[in-house]
Amino acid sequence: MKRTIVVMIFLTAAAMAFAQNPEAVIREITGTVELKTSGSEIWRPASAGDRIEKSTVISTSFKSIAVLAVGSSTLTVRPLTRLSLQELVSQDNTETLNVDLRAGRVRVDVKPPAGSRANVTVQTPSSTASVRGTVFDIDPVSLRVHEGSVSYRAAGENARPVMVSEGQSSQVDTASGKTVNPYAQAEAARALPALPGMSSTPVVESSARPKNAQGSLDINVGIVWGNE
Helix, strand or coil: CHHHHHHHHHHHHHHHHHHHCCCEEEEEEECCEEEECCCCCCCEECCCCCECCCCCEEEECCCCEEEEEECCEEEEECCCCEEEEEEEEEECCEEEEEEEECCCCEEEEECCCCCCEEEEEEECCCEEEEECCCEEEEECCEEEEEECEEEEEECCCCCCCEEEECCCEEEECCCCCCECCHHHHHHHHHCCCCCCCCCCCCCCCCCCCCECCCCCECCCCCCCCCCC
16 A cells, blocks of 8 residues: 555656656757757757757758747747757746747747646847747847737847737837837838839738648747857
């Protein structure tokens, strides 16, 4: 009886530890992808099925892509990108993922299971984007939201965030160091003068994006994870 109780306690503790530490795994690779673990100066070839530990840097070469399953999120790392995972934990039905972007692009698709939440933060040298389940594109100086909404702010302790909703975009104004209000950015885009020989009448184009084989929108996000 005592042995049974001990086994049950061990299994329960193991299950709790697994739930609080979701995995980051490379699901697919195209081209050349390399990894550098924390504290090492050696790059090694990555393979599908490799687990990504905290502070491991992922580097994709020209025409190379890596698809990562990171907890309940999917990251598609585009060519010429480096990423490192800063935090990935799950507690009280809330999954927290922090990513540091310094170059390149990555597609971020956040889909938490029913009854749970996912808090994802992507940091770049000039901005920070925070979301709770959405799909968006981000690079070091601009953001485009395809589903849900994103709180987006420039770097700096006193920077004020703007809320960027589905179909909107924003960017960091390099002159002021502030994020541009998405409505102001849309108005500015509509107010651009016509090029010589072109009509000033705005042409409405479809904003639909082609879907991938799984039926989801293809989204690019610029991030570099990590501490080199």
